[in-house]
Amino acid sequence: MANALIRLPPEIVHNILKYVNPVDLARIAKTCRMLHRSIMQDRLLCKEIWCLSLDEPKEKGLSNDEGVKEFDFEHELHEFVRVQRILKNDSSVEEKVARLPTISSFATKLLQTASPKDSKNMAVMREWFDDKRDREKRDNIEAFLCQSITFSRSRLTTALPTPSFADRQASAKLHVQYGTPIFYPRRGRYAQVYPYAVSMVYDLRNYKEESLWGPYLEDGKASVDWEKLEAVMIVLGWNLRVFTEQRDGVFGPRSVWREPWVGASPGSYEEMQGIPEAVEEGVVDPYGVQGTWMRVVCFLDFHDLFAYNFTSSDTDSLPSTSPRPPLNTNEAIRLISMEIRPTRTEAPGPDDGQELPVVFFEGTAKSMHAQWEPHANSRIKGSVRLTKEGEVRWQSVSVYGGEERWASEGIQVGGLRSARGVLGHWFDKDHDVHGPAGPTAFWKINDHLDGGADYDSEEEEDDDWTEDPEEVLEAIASLVGFQADLG
Numbered sequence: 001m002a003n004a005l006i007r008l009p010p011e012i013v014h015n016i017l018k019y020v021n022p023v024d025l026a027r028i029a030k031t032c033r034m035l036h037r038s039i040m041q042d043r044l045l046c047k048e049i050w051c052l053s054l055d056e057p058k059e060k061g062l063s064n065d066e067g068v069k070e071f072d073f074e075h076e077l078h079e080f081v082r083v084q085r086i087l088k089n090d091s092s093v094e095e096k097v098a099r100l101p102t103i104s105s106f107a108t109k110l111l112q113t114a115s116p117k118d119s120k121n122m123a124v125m126r127e128w129f130d131d132k133r134d135r136e137k138r139d140n141i142e143a144f145l146c147q148s149i150t151f152s153r154s155r156l157t158t159a160l161p162t163p164s165f166a167d168r169q170a171s172a173k174l175h176v177q178y179g180t181p182i183f184y185p186r187r188g189r190y191a192q193v194y195p196y197a198v199s200m201v202y203d204l205r206n207y208k209e210e211s212l213w214g215p216y217l218e219d220g221k222a223s224v225d226w227e228k229l230e231a232v233m234i235v236l237g238w239n240l241r242v243f244t245e246q247r248d249g250v251f252g253p254r255s256v257w258r259e260p261w262v263g264a265s266p267g268s269y270e271e272m273q274g275i276p277e278a279v280e281e282g283v284v285d286p287y288g289v290q291g292t293w294m295r296v297v298c299f300l301d302f303h304d305l306f307a308y309n310f311t312s313s314d315t316d317s318l319p320s321t322s323p324r325p326p327l328n329t330n331e332a333i334r335l336i337s338m339e340i341r342p343t344r345t346e347a348p349g350p351d352d353g354q355e356l357p358v359v360f361f362e363g364t365a366k367s368m369h370a371q372w373e374p375h376a377n378s379r380i381k382g383s384v385r386l387t388k389e390g391e392v393r394w395q396s397v398s399v400y401g402g403e404e405r406w407a408s409e410g411i412q413v414g415g416l417r418s419a420r421g422v423l424g425h426w427f428d429k430d431h432d433v434h435g436p437a438g439p440t441a442f443w444k445i446n447d448h449l450d451g452g453a454d455y456d457s458e459e460e461e462d463d464d465w466t467e468d469p470e471e472v473l474e475a476i477a478s479l480v481g482f483q484a485d486l487g
Contacts, residue, residue: 006034018048022081025049047073054080055121057113071113079106087128087140096143097163103144104170111177111261111414116268122261129178130260138186145178146185147171148227150200150234153323154193172226176413177264179420181237195326197234200227202300203324204309207437213427214409221351222387224411232423232439239298239333263419269444270417285342287384287392288417288444289361295336295442297426300329305435331438335368338380338442339449353386356416365398378405391415394422397429404429408440419443 006013017039020028029039039045050056050073057071083106086099107125114121129140147163148171163171175182183193200206206228210218215228263269269288300308308327318324340363348354362381382396392412397404410424421443428436 006032014042014045017042018045018052020049022049022053022077023084025077026081043074046077050077050080053120054110054124055113055115055119058115076109088136090136093139093143094160096139097147097167100144100147100163100167100170104174107174108177111265114261114265114268116263116265116419125261141182142185142189144171145175146182146190148175148230149323150193150196150227150231151185151190153196153326154191156189156191169226172230173224176226176229176233176423178260179233179262179264179413180258180260181234183234183238192328194234194238195328196323197231197238198327198329198331199324200231201235201439202305202308202327202437204305204433204435204437205320207425207427207431207433207435209431212409213407213431213437214425215411215423216409222391222393222409223389224387224391228425229411229413229423232425232441235331235439236296236298236423236441239331240296243333243335263421264414265418266415267417268414269419283342284345284357285359286356286416287359287412288447289359289384290341290449291339291447292445292449293338293340293421293442294445295338295365295440297334297336297438297440298331299334299436299438300331302436304329305437310434336365336442337368338365339363340380340382341449348385351388353388353390355390356386358383358385382408392418392422394424410440410442 008016013035017025017028025039029036083103086096086103110121110125129137129145148168149162150172152160152162152168162168184190185193207213208218210220211225212220212222214222215225215232217223217225299305308324312325340361342359342361344360345357346360348356348358352358360381360383362379364377365380366377379399380396381399382394384392384394387393392415394408394410394412396408398406405428406426407429408424408426410422412418412422413420421441423441424439426438426440
């Protein structure tokens with residue numbers, strides 16, 4: 001049989017081999033020199049095998065026109081086989097954790113090259129991680145998505161070592177890209193993780209000049225701290241779920257937030273929502289700023305926040321590197337609609353990524369369910385830019401009666417024009433070390449503007465709401481189809 005195969009014309013052998021499972025291809029290459037040569041020297045074969053199992057890479061995000069040609073199909077196919085073997089074996093969670101950097105790096109690559117519609121990449125990643133009933137996939141979730149400091153602190157056993165900082169960051173990044181907060185990785189092994197995420201989000205020591213008061217490392221360069229972003233996602237996810245339960249679950253789920261991995265790739269907003277409307281002549285909008293965005297903000301009662309940070313019994317003795325104790329509390333939640341548009345651009349600064357300009361924007365923000373509050377509605381202004389790492393960084397300031405009051409810093413999960421949206425911190429514009437501060441997120445709903453707002457005026461907008469409140473509340477509350485339990 002083998003002799004019959006190698007006697008076939010090369011083009012026939014090529015057409016047979018391209019349908020072989022990538023994991024089996026390496027084994028076939030070891031059977032004889034002829035097949036080894038046919039496989040290892042045929043770059044077109046590697047591309048065809050890749051494209052049968054995964055999405056063909058297209059120009060996305062910051063890729064140039066040569067992005068597809070530069071994609072090394074042979075190397076990436078070998079990596080795919082390597083990752084498949086790691087994720088599909090029956091090794092223990094502890095053994096799998098050692099492979100965390102490899103899995104995180106490859107998963108990020110699949111997201112960067114994923115097609116938002118009928119994506120083979122997404123199907124493969126769901127197969128690796130999403131089956132709650134399959135022990136192997138529960139092990140993958142625990143080993144690769146639940147190794148941050150938040151999960152390490154919630155473990156009920158101290159027998160397992162705390163992962164390295166790099167591994168914790170890699171795991172938190174995967175969980176943020178996964179996008180559906182995991183509240184119980186494994187019953188019997190973990191306590192509820194929400195109180196530990198709360199302790200990170202409301203620890204005011206994390207809001208400082210070195211971290212630019214945002215979800216960044218303390219290097220002054222806006223380098224993303226994925227563990228902080230993960231904590232924000234968990235806290236907001238918990239509160240949005242409670243918000244919907246209090247309304248008897250009348251709102252349906254939206255796939256971009258409910259389905260793991262969906263919307264966490266560059267360009268996914270346009271491919272899911274359609275081509276954006278044109279902006280004003282002379283204004284460029286590479287980040288897709290213009291349109292209506294929905295925002296959620298959570299916060300503690302200020303007295304509780306102050307007591308947690310400054311008056312508890314262990315405040316004075318707690319080392320600066322030690323996390324505050326878990327905090328199981330009740331938070332307030334505010335749902336906000338923002339209409340924003342780009343107003344001008346400027347060249348990136350020395351601390352920014354250089355591939356795109358800095359875009360400044362202005363607009364209005366209106367509370368969806370607390371308009372009686374004195375600060376329910378405001379004007380908003382801000383900017384979007386790339387970081388040195390190539391992440392999309394959003395900064396905003398809320399303005400009341402001409403006075404700047406609150407600021408925020410956030411990172412767009414999935415990159416340029418992703419559908420997933422922005423996760424980050426809000427805080428006092430003057431950076432008061434005593435707070436208040438907390439988590440926030442916003443995501444784009446559509447590209448439309450009412451057209452009636454005067455963005456150059458410093459006068460407050462009136463309280464008339466021009467959209468159907470029930471429709472907007474449904475859009476927000478539908479984000480809560482979160483995975484609360486993995487069994």
